[in-house]
Amino acid sequence: MSQVTLRLKQTPDVPLEAENITPDVLSDLPHDEIRALKLQLGKRTFRIDEFFEVEGERSDQVELHGDLKRVKWLGRGMTRGRLVVHGDTGMHLGALMKGGEIDVHGSAGDWVGAEMKGGLIHVRGDAGGQVGAAYRGATVGMKNGTILIDGCAGLETGMRMKKGTIVVGGVVKDFGGLQMKGGNIVMLSGAEIRTGAWMVRGTIISMLPLKLLPTFRYSCDYNPGFLTLFARQLNRLGVSLPVSAAAGVYQLFSGDCSVPGKGEILVWQPH
16 A cells, blocks of 8 residues: 655754645645645745655555654644654644544644544544643534543643543543533543533543542442443444443542533442
8 A cells, every 4th residue: 555654854943834744635646746845834934855754645644753743733634544653743633633543653742633523543652731622712622533542631631522532541631521512531540630620511431530529419320321332432442441230330420510511420430
């Protein structure tokens, strides 16, 4: 299978805006036109080949290599194909994404999958703040799709998300699920404080005990029926979620009552 491979030559001194590095743009372009695509560095415009070695052409399978912590907007708005990054990435990875797959063998900056509408993002390291969140001033964040973070996630993960799924393997920092409007957040290693603050709807699932706000009320212990189907979907992505009543139960907390909200936080309690 053909692919386009980009290898970073030098780390930029300031963030490099790389909105053109997406399968949608590269899939129909010959080699010379890919090399001539424009990137923004501060107030100046550069060609891609001034920062990257370019191999291949006309493919929606894209690979990047190098320390890309100062390269942002990779995969912005992509609708198809696969973008694989070998190294760390900068801010706004997969923002406004509608389809396709992004696989990062490293960590990512803030705003991973911000306001995404579809597709799959898998970050195998840590992620910064505002994963799947709404941009400042916007009322709705993530509307669909799946984000997997193997490591920890920063502040305001899932802020104002409406649909979709976020799974975090490490600890989620403060305000996970802030103003959440729907969708699912799975916290495999628990979270810090203020989880679900001003939550309206949606489901947060934690495998470890949480220090919840006083505006969440304990309802009952039970094993939700929908979790069986949800766990099967996650299992296809390599995520294991306990659903057996013999293994334990979930404590259900409703809130955030200060809004008032109809969200739910499920906290796993093994037998």
